[in-house]
Amino acid sequence: MFWFTQGLCxxxxxxxxxxxxxxxxxxxxxxxxxxxxxxxxxxxxxxxxPPESCIFGLMTFISACAGIATIYARYKYVEKLSEETRVVNAHLNKAALVIGMLSCLGMCIVATFQETIVTYAHDAGALLFFVCGITYTILQCFISYQAYPYGSSMNVIRARVIIATIATLGFFPTAICASYVNQTKLHRDPSDKDYPYQIASAVCEWTVAFSFICFFLTYIDDFKLFTLRVETECED
Known part of the structure:
Protein backbone atom coordinates (compact mmCIF):
# COMPACT_ATOMS: atom_id res chain seq x y z
CA MET A 1 0.00 0.00 0.00
CA PHE A 2 1.32 3.44 -0.95
CA TRP A 3 1.68 5.91 1.90
CA PHE A 4 -0.67 8.45 0.32
CA THR A 5 -3.49 5.90 0.28
CA GLN A 6 -3.43 5.52 4.07
CA GLY A 7 -6.22 7.35 5.85
CA LEU A 8 -6.55 10.99 4.75
CA CYS A 9 -2.86 11.82 4.47
CA PRO A 50 -2.83 38.66 -16.46
CA PRO A 51 -2.34 35.83 -17.29
CA GLU A 52 -0.52 34.98 -14.05
CA SER A 53 -3.25 36.67 -12.00
CA CYS A 54 -5.89 34.45 -13.65
CA ILE A 55 -3.88 31.27 -13.15
CA PHE A 56 -3.10 32.22 -9.55
CA GLY A 57 -6.77 32.96 -8.84
CA LEU A 58 -7.91 29.57 -10.13
CA MET A 59 -5.16 27.60 -8.40
CA THR A 60 -5.60 29.53 -5.16
CA PHE A 61 -9.30 28.72 -5.07
CA ILE A 62 -8.39 25.02 -5.28
CA SER A 63 -5.78 25.54 -2.55
CA ALA A 64 -8.37 27.25 -0.35
CA CYS A 65 -10.78 24.33 -0.82
CA ALA A 66 -8.03 21.85 0.03
CA GLY A 67 -7.09 24.00 3.03
CA ILE A 68 -10.67 24.06 4.31
CA ALA A 69 -10.93 20.28 3.92
CA THR A 70 -7.62 19.72 5.71
CA ILE A 71 -8.42 22.11 8.55
CA TYR A 72 -11.86 20.56 9.03
CA ALA A 73 -10.42 17.03 8.98
CA ARG A 74 -7.87 18.06 11.62
CA TYR A 75 -10.69 19.50 13.73
CA LYS A 76 -12.71 16.27 13.53
CA TYR A 77 -9.62 14.18 14.33
CA VAL A 78 -8.87 16.20 17.47
CA GLU A 79 -12.55 16.10 18.42
CA LYS A 80 -12.58 12.29 18.10
CA LEU A 81 -9.31 12.03 19.99
CA SER A 82 -10.81 13.99 22.87
CA GLU A 83 -14.13 12.14 23.12
CA GLU A 84 -12.81 9.73 25.74
CA THR A 85 -9.55 11.29 26.88
CA ARG A 86 -10.81 14.90 27.25
CA VAL A 87 -7.23 16.07 26.76
CA VAL A 88 -7.98 18.96 24.38
CA ASN A 89 -10.18 21.91 25.24
CA ALA A 90 -13.18 21.80 22.87
CA HIS A 91 -13.36 25.62 22.64
CA LEU A 92 -9.70 25.77 21.64
CA ASN A 93 -10.29 23.21 18.91
CA LYS A 94 -13.30 25.15 17.56
CA ALA A 95 -11.36 28.43 17.69
CA ALA A 96 -8.59 26.88 15.61
CA LEU A 97 -11.19 25.66 13.09
CA VAL A 98 -12.75 29.12 12.66
CA ILE A 99 -9.43 30.93 12.45
CA GLY A 100 -8.10 28.41 9.95
CA MET A 101 -11.18 28.95 7.77
CA LEU A 102 -10.66 32.72 7.93
CA SER A 103 -7.08 32.32 6.70
CA CYS A 104 -8.44 30.43 3.66
CA LEU A 105 -10.89 33.29 3.07
CA GLY A 106 -8.02 35.75 3.19
CA MET A 107 -6.19 33.67 0.59
CA CYS A 108 -9.17 33.93 -1.76
CA ILE A 109 -9.40 37.71 -1.25
CA VAL A 110 -5.71 38.11 -2.11
CA ALA A 111 -6.17 36.13 -5.31
CA THR A 112 -9.34 37.98 -6.34
CA PHE A 113 -8.25 41.59 -5.75
CA GLN A 114 -4.90 42.54 -7.31
CA GLU A 115 -2.68 44.94 -5.39
CA THR A 116 -2.37 47.45 -8.24
CA ILE A 117 -6.14 47.67 -8.83
CA VAL A 118 -7.90 47.26 -5.46
CA THR A 119 -5.07 47.84 -3.04
CA TYR A 120 -7.03 48.15 0.18
CA ALA A 121 -9.01 44.94 -0.37
CA HIS A 122 -5.85 43.10 -1.38
CA ASP A 123 -3.94 44.29 1.69
CA ALA A 124 -6.88 43.42 3.96
CA GLY A 125 -6.98 39.91 2.49
CA ALA A 126 -3.22 39.49 2.91
CA LEU A 127 -3.43 40.64 6.52
CA LEU A 128 -6.31 38.24 7.19
CA PHE A 129 -4.40 35.38 5.56
CA PHE A 130 -1.14 35.96 7.43
CA VAL A 131 -2.54 36.85 10.85
CA CYS A 132 -5.12 34.06 10.91
CA GLY A 133 -2.68 31.59 9.38
CA ILE A 134 -0.02 32.28 12.00
CA THR A 135 -2.60 32.22 14.79
CA TYR A 136 -3.85 28.88 13.52
CA THR A 137 -0.36 27.35 13.67
CA ILE A 138 0.13 28.64 17.21
CA LEU A 139 -3.21 27.21 18.36
CA GLN A 140 -2.39 23.88 16.78
CA CYS A 141 0.87 23.80 18.71
CA PHE A 142 -1.07 24.24 21.96
CA ILE A 143 -3.55 21.56 20.87
CA SER A 144 -0.71 19.18 20.03
CA TYR A 145 0.83 19.63 23.48
CA GLN A 146 -2.55 19.08 25.15
CA ALA A 147 -3.19 15.90 23.13
CA TYR A 148 0.25 14.39 23.79
CA PRO A 149 0.88 11.45 24.03
CA TYR A 150 -2.43 10.49 22.38
CA GLY A 151 -1.82 12.53 19.26
CA SER A 152 1.42 13.38 17.48
CA SER A 153 4.91 12.37 18.61
CA MET A 154 7.04 14.88 20.46
CA ASN A 155 9.34 15.28 17.43
CA VAL A 156 6.37 16.29 15.28
CA ILE A 157 5.20 18.72 17.97
CA ARG A 158 8.66 20.30 18.11
CA ALA A 159 8.65 20.65 14.31
CA ARG A 160 5.30 22.44 14.51
CA VAL A 161 6.61 24.81 17.16
CA ILE A 162 9.70 25.61 15.07
CA ILE A 163 7.63 26.31 11.94
CA ALA A 164 5.10 28.41 13.87
CA THR A 165 7.94 30.39 15.46
CA ILE A 166 9.58 31.09 12.09
CA ALA A 167 6.25 32.25 10.66
CA THR A 168 5.55 34.48 13.65
CA LEU A 169 8.99 36.07 13.70
CA GLY A 170 8.87 36.61 9.94
CA PHE A 171 5.52 38.41 10.00
CA PHE A 172 6.62 41.49 11.95
CA PRO A 173 9.48 42.59 9.63
CA THR A 174 7.19 41.85 6.69
CA ALA A 175 4.55 44.29 7.93
CA ILE A 176 6.96 46.91 9.30
CA CYS A 177 9.22 47.08 6.24
CA ALA A 178 6.24 47.00 3.84
CA SER A 179 4.93 50.21 5.41
CA TYR A 180 8.01 52.01 4.02
CA VAL A 181 7.61 50.62 0.48
CA ASN A 182 5.74 52.09 -2.49
CA GLN A 183 3.82 48.93 -3.39
CA THR A 184 2.33 50.32 -6.62
CA LYS A 185 5.64 49.74 -8.43
CA LEU A 186 6.27 46.28 -9.92
CA HIS A 187 9.77 47.08 -11.16
CA ARG A 188 12.13 48.51 -8.58
CA ASP A 189 15.42 50.35 -8.89
CA PRO A 190 18.15 49.44 -6.39
CA SER A 191 18.82 53.15 -6.04
CA ASP A 192 15.33 53.76 -4.63
CA LYS A 193 15.25 54.70 -0.98
CA ASP A 194 12.70 52.02 -0.17
CA TYR A 195 14.61 49.24 -1.99
CA PRO A 196 16.27 47.73 1.14
CA TYR A 197 12.90 47.70 2.90
CA GLN A 198 11.33 45.97 -0.11
CA ILE A 199 13.99 43.25 -0.15
CA ALA A 200 13.70 42.62 3.59
CA SER A 201 9.91 42.61 3.47
CA ALA A 202 9.77 40.30 0.44
CA VAL A 203 12.19 37.78 1.98
CA CYS A 204 10.12 37.64 5.15
CA GLU A 205 6.85 37.45 3.20
CA TRP A 206 7.99 34.40 1.21
CA THR A 207 9.31 32.85 4.43
CA VAL A 208 6.00 33.33 6.25
CA ALA A 209 3.94 32.02 3.31
CA PHE A 210 5.97 28.85 2.89
CA SER A 211 6.20 28.32 6.65
CA PHE A 212 2.41 28.30 6.82
CA ILE A 213 2.21 25.90 3.87
CA CYS A 214 4.90 23.57 5.24
CA PHE A 215 3.13 23.44 8.60
CA PHE A 216 0.58 21.11 7.00
CA LEU A 217 3.34 18.62 6.20
CA THR A 218 3.36 17.77 9.90
CA TYR A 219 -0.22 16.50 9.54
CA ILE A 220 0.67 13.63 7.23
CA ASP A 221 1.46 11.04 9.91
CA ASP A 222 -1.65 11.97 11.91
CA PHE A 223 -3.89 11.81 8.85
CA LYS A 224 -2.78 8.24 8.15
CA LEU A 225 -4.66 7.15 11.27
CA PHE A 226 -8.25 8.11 10.41
CA THR A 227 -10.87 8.57 7.72
CA LEU A 228 -14.07 10.60 7.51
CA ARG A 229 -17.41 9.31 6.26
CA VAL A 230 -20.56 11.12 5.15
CA GLU A 231 -23.81 9.56 6.35
CA THR A 232 -27.13 10.16 4.63
CA GLU A 233 -30.30 10.01 6.71
CA CYS A 234 -33.70 10.09 5.01
CA GLU A 235 -36.75 11.32 6.89
CA ASP A 236 -39.96 9.33 6.65
Missing amino acids: FLPAFLVIWSSTTFIMSYLIALFRHDVDIILPYISDTIAT
Missing part, protein backbone atom coordinates in the same frame (compact mmCIF):
# COMPACT_ATOMS: atom_id res chain seq x y z
CA PHE A 10 -3.34 12.70 0.79
CA LEU A 11 -5.16 15.88 1.93
CA PRO A 12 -2.23 17.73 3.56
CA ALA A 13 0.17 16.29 0.96
CA PHE A 14 -1.94 17.64 -1.90
CA LEU A 15 -2.40 20.98 -0.13
CA VAL A 16 1.35 21.52 0.31
CA ILE A 17 2.29 20.42 -3.22
CA TRP A 18 -0.51 22.37 -4.94
CA SER A 19 -0.02 25.57 -2.92
CA SER A 20 3.75 25.55 -3.43
CA THR A 21 3.24 25.01 -7.16
CA THR A 22 0.78 27.92 -7.23
CA PHE A 23 3.30 30.39 -5.79
CA ILE A 24 6.25 29.13 -7.83
CA MET A 25 4.35 28.92 -11.13
CA SER A 26 3.01 32.46 -10.77
CA TYR A 27 6.52 33.74 -10.08
CA LEU A 28 8.02 31.90 -13.07
CA ILE A 29 5.31 33.12 -15.47
CA ALA A 30 5.67 36.72 -14.26
CA LEU A 31 9.44 36.43 -14.58
CA PHE A 32 9.22 34.97 -18.09
CA ARG A 33 6.92 37.81 -19.17
CA HIS A 34 9.20 40.41 -17.49
CA ASP A 35 6.33 41.59 -15.31
CA VAL A 36 8.52 41.50 -12.19
CA ASP A 37 12.19 41.77 -11.30
CA ILE A 38 14.14 38.55 -10.88
CA ILE A 39 15.34 39.41 -7.37
CA LEU A 40 12.72 38.80 -4.70
CA PRO A 41 9.49 40.47 -5.81
CA TYR A 42 6.53 40.43 -3.47
CA ILE A 43 4.20 37.48 -3.92
CA SER A 44 1.51 40.04 -4.78
CA ASP A 45 3.72 41.48 -7.53
CA THR A 46 3.85 38.12 -9.29
CA ILE A 47 0.04 38.02 -9.58
CA ALA A 48 -0.66 41.65 -10.41
CA THR A 49 -1.21 41.24 -14.16
